[in-house]
Amino acid sequence: MSKLQANISGIIKSSVIDGPGNRIVIFFQECNLNCMYCHNSHTIGLCNLCGTCVDTCPTNSLKIDSENKRIIHNKNSCTRCDECIKVCPENSSPFYKQMSVEDIISEILEVKDFISGITVSGGEVMLHAPFLSLLFQEIKSHSGLKHLSILIDSNGNIEQKKWDSLLPLIDGVMLDIKAYSAKTHKQITGYSNEKILKSIEYLNDKNKLKELRFVLTPNYNNDESELREIAKIMKSVSPNVGKTLIKMRNHGIRKEFSFLREASNEEMNFAKDIFGQADIDILVI
Amino acid sequence: MEEIKNRVLQVLTDGNLDYRQKKHHLAYIAESTQDYPDISKEAGEALNEKIICDLFEGTAPYRPRYVLPDYAYALKNGVNYLELEPPTNFDEAINFLSILYIQVPSITGYSVYLGNIDTLLLNYVGDLSEDEIYKKMKLFWRFIDRTLPDAFVHINIGPEDNVIARVILRIERELKQVVPNLTLKYDPEITSDELLLEASKTVFEVAKPHIANHKMTAADFKGEYGVVSCYNSLPVGGGSHTLIRLNLKKITDLHSGDAESFISGTLKKYCKMTLDVIEARSKYLVESVKYYDTDFLAKEGIISLDNFSAMFGFYGLAECVNQLMKRSGKELIYGKDEEANQLAHLILEEMKKIVDAREVPYCKGNNGKAFFHAQSGIDIDIEETAGARIPIGIEPDIYSHINTVAPHHHLFNGGISDIFHFDETVKRNPAAILDIIKGAFRKGMRMFTFNLSNGEFIRITGYLVRRSDLKEFREEGSRYGSALFAANSMDNANVDNRISKRVISNEQVAGKY
Ligand code: SF4
Ligand code: SF4
Numbered sequence: 001m002s003k004l005q006a007n008i009s010g011i012i013k014s015s016v017i018d019g020p021g022n023r024i025v026i027f028f029q030e031c032n033l034n035c036m037y038c039h040n041s042h043t044i045g046l047c048n049l050c051g052t053c054v055d056t057c058p059t060n061s062l063k064i065d066s067e068n069k070r071i072i073h074n075k076n077s078c079t080r081c082d083e084c085i086k087v088c089p090e091n092s093s094p095f096y097k098q099m100s101v102e103d104i105i106s107e108i109l110e111v112k113d114f115i116s117g118i119t120v121s122g123g124e125v126m127l128h129a130p131f132l133s134l135l136f137q138e139i140k141s142h143s144g145l146k147h148l149s150i151l152i153d154s155n156g157n158i159e160q161k162k163w164d165s166l167l168p169l170i171d172g173v174m175l176d177i178k179a180y181s182a183k184t185h186k187q188i189t190g191y192s193n194e195k196i197l198k199s200i201e202y203l204n205d206k207n208k209l210k211e212l213r214f215v216l217t218p219n220y221n222n223d224e225s226e227l228r229e230i231a232k233i234m235k236s237v238s239p240n241v242g243k244t245l246i247k248m249r250n251h252g253i254r255k256e257f258s259f260l261r262e263a264s265n266e267e268m269n270f271a272k273d274i275f276g277q278a279d280i281d282i283l284v285i
Numbered sequence: 286m287e288e289i290k291n292r293v294l295q296v297l298t299d300g301n302l303d304y305r306q307k308k309h310h311l312a313y314i315a316e317s318t319q320d321y322p323d324i325s326k327e328a329g330e331a332l333n334e335k336i337i338c339d340l341f342e343g344t345a346p347y348r349p350r351y352v353l354p355d356y357a358y359a360l361k362n363g364v365n366y367l368e369l370e371p372p373t374n375f376d377e378a379i380n381f382l383s384i385l386y387i388q389v390p391s392i393t394g395y396s397v398y399l400g401n402i403d404t405l406l407l408n409y410v411g412d413l414s415e416d417e418i419y420k421k422m423k424l425f426w427r428f429i430d431r432t433l434p435d436a437f438v439h440i441n442i443g444p445e446d447n448v449i450a451r452v453i454l455r456i457e458r459e460l461k462q463v464v465p466n467l468t469l470k471y472d473p474e475i476t477s478d479e480l481l482l483e484a485s486k487t488v489f490e491v492a493k494p495h496i497a498n499h500k501m502t503a504a505d506f507k508g509e510y511g512v513v514s515c516y517n518s519l520p521v522g523g524g525s526h527t528l529i530r531l532n533l534k535k536i537t538d539l540h541s542g543d544a545e546s547f548i549s550g551t552l553k554k555y556c557k558m559t560l561d562v563i564e565a566r567s568k569y570l571v572e573s574v575k576y577y578d579t580d581f582l583a584k585e586g587i588i589s590l591d592n593f594s595a596m597f598g599f600y601g602l603a604e605c606v607n608q609l610m611k612r613s614g615k616e617l618i619y620g621k622d623e624e625a626n627q628l629a630h631l632i633l634e635e636m637k638k639i640v641d642a643r644e645v646p647y648c649k650g651n652n653g654k655a656f657f658h659a660q661s662g663i664d665i666d667i668e669e670t671a672g673a674r675i676p677i678g679i680e681p682d683i684y685s686h687i688n689t690v691a692p693h694h695h696l697f698n699g700g701i702s703d704i705f706h707f708d709e710t711v712k713r714n715p716a717a718i719l720d721i722i723k724g725a726f727r728k729g730m731r732m733f734t735f736n737l738s739n740g741e742f743i744r745i746t747g748y749l750v751r752r753s754d755l756k757e758f759r760e761e762g763s764r765y766g767s768a769l770f771a772a773n774s775m776d777n778a779n780v781d782n783r784i785s786k787r788v789i790s791n792e793q794v795a796g797k798y
Contacts, residue, residue, distance in 0.1 A: 013682070013684060014682065014683050014684065014721075016707075016708075016710055016711045016713075016714045016717035017710050017713070017714065020714065020716050020717075021714070021716040021717050021719070021720045022716075022717035022718075022720035022721055022724075023717075110684075111684055113723075113724040113727045113728065114683075114684060114687075114720055114721055114723075114724030114725075115720055115724075116716060116717070116720050285713075
C-alpha cells in the first residue's frame with residue numbers, strides 16, 4: 001500500500017448527522033477558508049512546532065519531538081482543558097495525527113457491521129484529493145467494505161479538475177454556500193467564492209451534489225437581495241439535492257468572533273419565507 | 286392476626302389505590318398467611334435477606350407467574366368455558382380475544398401476553414380496507430390500555446411485514462399509551478426495512494417496540510415463542526411457573542475470596558439454592574394447587590403443562606464483577622475493561638452450566654430445565670444493576686456497549702434486554718438506527734431497545750411509564766399499577782438522570798403492604 005499519509009484531526013465512529021444512516025466520519029486537518037463562525041477552528045491550520053501550546057499546558061502533557069517533527073501528547077495526564085487549542089497561533093492543534101490509508105481502513109473495518117457508509121470531512125478534505133482517491137479505491141475494492149456509501153463534506157473551494165478522479169468512486173458531495181456576493185463571502189471566510197460557485201454547478205451537472213447548505217449569519221448574509229441570490233442558486237440545482245438552512249450557533253467559536261450574533265426567530269423565518277417563495281423545499285436546523 | 290388486620294386496614298384506607306388494586310393487595314395479604322413451599326432453612330434465610338428474590342410472587346403460588354395462551358388454538362376451536370364459538374370475521378376475533386384476555390391469570394393479575402397479534406388477526410382481515418382495520422384496531426388498543434392497566438402486558442408483532450403490524454405502529458404513535466408493551470420480532474431475511482423503519486420511528490415517539498432477534502430466539506424453542514412481560518421469552522401454549530432471581534451483588538458481599546473460589550464455591554451454592562426454591566414453588570403450584578388440572582385454559586388445551594418451565598434469573602452482575610476485580614487489586618470495570626468483561630462472561634457461562642445441569646420437575650417446556658434469564662430489575666434494586674446490564678450512566682459508546690454485551694446474549698434462552706441511548710438528532714436520520722439494529726444482531730444480540738433523551742416515555746428497568754403519569758402518581762395516584770413501581774424506581778435508582786427511559790412492573794407493589 002502507498003506510503004501516502006494525511007493529517008487526521010479526528011475520527012467519529014458513529015455519526016447520525018453526516019449523511020444518511022449511521023456513518024463513520026473522518027476529519028482531515030487544514031482548511032483553505034477561514035470562516036468567522038468556524039466551530040472547529042483548530043482544524044484550520046497546520047502545526048509549525050512553535051511550542052506555544054507546550055509551554056501553556058497546565059499539566060505538562062505536551063512535548064515537542066523535534067526529530068519526527070511532531071508533538072507528543074500524554075493522554076493519561078491530559079485533562080482535556082483545551083487550553084492548548086485556544087492559544088495556538090496557527091489555528092491548529094497538537095492532537096492531529098498522520099495516518100495512512102491502511103490505518104484508516106482498519107478503523108473502518110472495526111465498525112463496518114454498524115454503518116451505512118463513510119463521510120470525509122474537515123478542515124477541507126479536497127486538499128487531500130490524491131489521498132482520498134487512494135482511500136476510496138481501497139474501500140471499493142475491499143469485499144467487506146465496498147457496499148459502503150462514500151460522502152464528501154467539502155467547502156467546494158477547489159479547482160474543478162480535482163473532482164474528476166473522485167466522482168466515480170463516491171456517492172455525493174455535501175457542500176456549503178456561505179454567501180453569494182464575493183464581498184460578503186470574503187468577509188465571512190477570508191476568500192472569494194468563484195471556485196465554490198463553479199463546484200456547485202459542476203457537481204450538480206455530474207449528479208453528485210447531495211446536499212447544499214446555507215448558514216444564516218446576521219449582519220452578513222441575511223439581507224433580502226443576498227438571500228434571493230442564494231435562493232436562485234438553490235433553485236438552479238436538481239430538486240433531488242437536499243437543501244438545508246442552518247442557524248449559525250455562536251458557541252464554540254473563536255473569541256475574536258464573539259461579536260457574531262445568532263439569528264432571531266424572525267430572522268430565521270424571514271429567510272425561510274424567501275426560500276419558500278422560491279418554491280424550495282428546505283430543512284431548517 | 287393483629288398484624289394482618291393492620292396490613293389489611295392500611296390497604297383499605299390507601300387513597301392512592303383504586304378498588305381493583307386494593308383487591309389485588311388484599312389477596313396478597315391473604316396468601317401470605319400460608320406457609321412457604323417446602324424449602325431448606327438456608328434457602329428460607331436467603332429469601333428473607335433478599336439474596337434470593339422471588340419478586341413478591343407470594344408464599345403460596347396459585348397461578349403461574351407467566352401464562353402464554355395459544356390464542357391461535359383458542360380462535361380455531363373456541364372456548365367452552367367462556368361460551369365462545371370460533372370467530373368468523375375481524376370484529377368477532379377482536380371481541381373473542383378481548384374477552385379471553387380478561388380471563389388469563391398471571392402474577393400481576395393481568396395477562397402478560399396478548400399474542401402475536403398481527404399473525405392472529407390476519408386470518409380475519411377478509412376484504413377490509415386498511416382504514417377499516419385502523420379504526421377497529423384503534424378501539425381494540427384503547428380497550429387493552431383501559432382494561433389491562435399494567436405495563437407488563439405485552440403484545441408481539443412480526444417478523445413478517447403486514448398491514449396489521451403497520452397499523453399497530455401507527456396507532457402506537459398516535460395514542461401514546463403505556464399499555465400494551467410491544468415487541469417486534471425481527472429477522473433480516475423476513476422483515477422488510479420499511480417495517481423496521483416504521484418501528485424505529487415508533488420507538489422515537491413511545492419508547493417501544495423492543496426489537497427481538499427472531500432467528501436466534503426461535504432456535505431456542507421447540508414450538509412458537511412469545512416475548513412477554515419484562516422481555517422474557519417463553520413457549521406459546523405454556524409459560525413459566527415462577528421466576529426466582531439471584532442477587533449477584535449480595536452473594537459477592539458474602540464471599541470472602543477471589544474470583545475463582547467465587548465461581549467454584551459461592552456462586553454454585555447459591556445457584557443451587559435458587560433452583561431449590563424454583564423447584565419447590567413449581568411443585569406447589571402443580572401438585573398442591575393442581576392449577577394445571579383445574580384451570581379452564583389447561584382443560585381446553587389453550588395451555589398445557591408440557592409447555593411450561595420455570596425461570597432462573599439474576600441481577601447485579603456489574604456490581605459482582607467490579608467487586609471481584611477490586612478484591613484482586615484491579616480497578617477494572619464491567620463495560621469498560623476487557624478483563625472485567627471476560628470475568629463477567631465466565632460467571633454467566635458457569636451459571637448457565639449449573640442451570641442446564643439441573644433437572645427441574647414440570648419443566649418439559651424447556652426439556653426439563655429452567656430457562657436462564659437476565660432479569661431486568663425492579664424498583665427495590667437500589668444498589669444492583671439490572672441483569673447483565675452495564676450500570677446507568679457509565680454506558681460506553683454504542684459499539685463498545687454492543688461488543689461488551691453481545692457475546693453473552695446467546696446464553697439467555699429466557700430472555701435478556703439491553704437499552705441503548707441516542708441523542709434526539711437521530712430522529713432526523715432513522716436509517717442510522719436500522720444500521721445499528723442490524724449490526725447489533727449480526728454481533729449476536731438477542732434483544733434490545735433504545736431510548737431518546739427527553740422522550741415523553743420513561744423506561745426504567747423492565748417497562749414503560751409516561752413521564753406525566755409519574756408526576757401525577759406522586760401527587761394523586763395513577764390508573765396504571767406500574768406507575769407506583771416506576772415512582773419507586775425513579776426515587777431509588779437515579780433513573781431520572783439516565784439518558785433515557787423504560788418501563789417497570791406492578792408485581793412488587795403488594796409486597797409493600
Ligand atoms: S487539553 Fe490536555 S494537552 Fe491541551 S492544554 Fe489541556 S491538559 Fe494540556
Ligand atoms: S499546535 Fe499550535 S501552538 Fe502547538 S506547537 Fe503547533 S502551532 Fe504551536
